[in-house]
Amino acid sequence: MLAALALALTPPGDDPQTAPFDISFHNQTAAYRDQTVSVLPGASLTIDARGGTPGAYNLQAAAGDVFRHSDRQWVWQAPAEAGLYDLKVTASDHEITLHAFVTVPASQVRGGLLNGYRIGSYPGTPLNGNPIYRPPPGFIEVTKANRSTKVSPHFRLEQFLCKEDTTDTYPKYVVIDERLPLKLEAILERVNALGFHVETLHVMSAYRTPFYNHAIGDVLYSMHQWGSAADIFVDRKVSGQMDDLNRDGRIDVADAKYLYDAIEQMLTEPAFVTLQGGMGFYPATTAHPPFVHVDVRGTKARWKG
Numbered sequence: 469m470l471a472a473l474a475l476a477l478t479p480p481g482d483d484p485q486t487a488p489f490d491i492s493f494h495n496q497t498a499a500y501r502d503q504t505v506s507v508l509p510g511a512s513l514t515i516d517a518r519g520g521t522p523g524a525y526n527l528q529a530a531a532g533d534v535f536r537h538s539d540r541q542w543v544w545q546a547p548a549e550a551g552l553y554d555l556k557v558t559a560s561d562h563e564i565t566l567h568a569f570v571t572v573p574a575s576q577v578r579g580g581l582l583n584g585y586r587i588g589s590y591p592g593t594p595l596n597g598n599p600i601y602r603p604p605p606g607f608i609e610v611t612k613a614n615r616s617t618k619v620s621p622h623f624r625l626e627q628f629l630c631k632e633d634t635t636d637t638y639p640k641y642v643v644i645d646e647r648l649p650l651k652l653e654a655i656l657e658r659v660n661a662l663g664f665h666v667e668t669l670h671v672m673s674a675y676r677t678p679f680y681n682h683a684i685g686d687v688l689y690s691m692h693q694w695g696s697a698a699d700i701f702v703d704r705k706v707s708g709q710m711d712d713l714n715r716d717g718r719i720d721v722a723d724a725k726y727l728y729d730a731i732e733q734m735l736t737e738p739a740f741v742t743l744q745g746g747m748g749f750y751p752a753t754t755a756h757p758p759f760v761h762v763d764v765r766g767t768k769a770r771w772k773g
Contacts, residue, residue, distance in 0.1 A: 484501075485500060485501055485502075485621040485622075486499040486500055486501060487499050487500075487501055487520070487559075487562045487563065487564050488519075488520050488521065488559075488562055489517055489518065489519045489520025489521075489525075489559055489562065489564075490517070490518045490519050490520075491503065491515055491516065491517055491518070491557050491564050491566065492515070492516040492517075492518055493505055493513060493514065493515045493516070493566070494513075494646060496646060496647060496650065496742070497518060498650055499519075499564070500564070500620055500621055500650075500653065501563065501564050501565060501621060502564075502565055502567065502618040502619070502620055502621050503564065503565070503566050503567065503619075503620060503646075503649075504566070504567045504568075504569065504617075504618075504619040504620065504644065504646060504649060505566055505567070505568050505569070505646055506568075506569045506571050506606065506608060506643075506644065506646065507546045507568060507569075507570055507571065508546070508570070508571055508573060508605055508606050509546060509547065509548045509549065509550060509570050509571075509573065510545065510546055510547075510548050511545075511546050512543050512544070512545050512546075513543065513544045513545075513546065513568070514537075514541065514542070514543050515527060515541070515542050515543075515544060515555070515557065515566065516540055516541045517540040517541075517557055517559065518540070520559055520562075521559070521560070523559055523560055524539075524559070524560075525539060525540050525557065525558070525559045526557070526558050526559075527542040527544070527555060527556070527557050527558075528555070528556045528558070529544055529553065529554075529555050529556075530553045530554045530555070531547045531553045532544055532545050532546050532547045532553060533545040544568070546568065546570045547570060549570065550570050550571060550572045550609050551569075551570055551609070551614075552567060552568070552569055552570075552614045552617060553568045553569075553570060554566070554567055554568065555567075555568050567617055567618065567619065569608040569609075571605070571606025571607055571608055571609070572606055572607050572608075572609050572641065573605065573606050574603055574604060574605055574606055574607065580679060582607060582641055583639060583641075585633075585639065585640055585641050586632075586677060586679050587607070587641065587677050587678065587679060588677050588678035588679025588680070588681075588682065589678055589679075590603035590604075590678050590693065591678075591688055591689060595689045600694065600696070600765060600766070601689055601694070604643045604694060604695070607641040607642065607643060608625070608641065608642050608643065608644065609639045609640075609641060610625060610626070610629060610638065610639060610640040610641065610642055611638050611639050612638050615629075615638075619644060619649045620649035620650065620652070620653050621653065622652075622653060622656055622667060622668045622669075623649050623652055623653070623668060623669075623671070625642070625644075627668070627671040627674065628642050628644050628648075628671065628674035628675050628695065628698075629642050629674070629675065630642065630675050630676050630677050630680050631672075631673055631676075631680075632676075632677065632679075632680035632683070641677075642674075642675045642695065643675050643693075643694060643695030644674075644675065644695040645694060645695045645696040645764055647696075647742075647743060647764040648674070648695065648696055648697070648698060648763075648764050650743065651743040651745070651762060651764055652669060652671075652698060652700070652762075654734065654740055654743060655669065655700070655731055655734070655762065656668065656669055658730055658731070658734050659702055659727070659730070662730060664702050664704060664711060664713065665704070666702060666703070666704050669700045669701070669702065669703075670700060670701050670702070670703040670706075670708070671698050671699070671700055672698075672699040672700065672701065672756060672759055673692065673698070673699040674692065674695070674697070674698045674699075675692060675693075675695045676690065676692040676693055677693070678693050681693050691745075691746065691763040691764075691765055696745070696763050696764050696765060697745075697746070697761060697762065697763035697764075698761075698762055698763075699750075699759045699760070699761050700727075700759060700760055700761075700762065701723075701724070701727070701757055701758065701759045701760065702727060708757070709757050710723050710724065710752075710757040710758050710759065711723065713726040713727060714726045719752070719757065719758070720751065720752065720758060721749065721750070721751035721752070721758050723758055724749040724750060724751070724758035724759055724760050725749050727749070727760045728747060728748075728749040728760050731747060731760065731762065732747070743764060744764075744766060744767065744768050745762065745763040745764045745765045745766060745767070745768070745769070746761065746762070746763045746765055746768075746769035746770070746771075747760065747761060747762050747763070747769070747770055747771075748760070748761045748770065748771040748772060748773050749761075749772060749773060750773030751773070761773070
């Protein structure tokens, strides 16, 4: 289903960021040459190759065990040690790299700390019993060595870190909902199609630890805490400011509304229905430029900040 995200505007084979086949895991499918997945130590992950031309499809793993179930389906058993392990699905001269993060189990959080990194405490009960609000089972360990890992073609792991910690001390920890980079890629592609050519979006805030989320006074069940949300704006000059998207000579909330409307239109198209979620647009303050909040909660929610 999500293969259309990578291929909606570009024919298969013409985009260097996509392969002519898809891979599917955790109920999502995409053709991006760089993708990411999070699994617990020792867990099993089923991966399917779909579409593309007939021929031999193979899965190679940096570590762990690979079991072939069929010509295009494998089960990877993750190593017992947390870390980054690349899985490469190949067909002919094409390749998709699935950057697999074996997480540090949440059971290792003690007193709100994980290896000295302050996480805080997640809400004790899910909101309205919704399982998306259960505490995450594990945390991606971010190091100096892996912080630049691509989680998708145009977004890197370090863009999703909690903004509370601006030090150069590692490890740090983060949670990323695997659908979020896919949604950001789709938005970036739409932004470029509108004539605003940028390599990535400015991710002002993505993951927030519950400690930081509480400190800034956000709502108890903010999607940021589950790695399912990002506050974004378009910044072609990499100046820390939103671009004048509506070309009226000013940078204000109208530019955030322009981006919001473009995303809203995108989400009405069948190819992007699985990326539905919450969205709001916000004016500038002394602390930040105007921006748009997007998340992948799975149900539509809209607001004006």
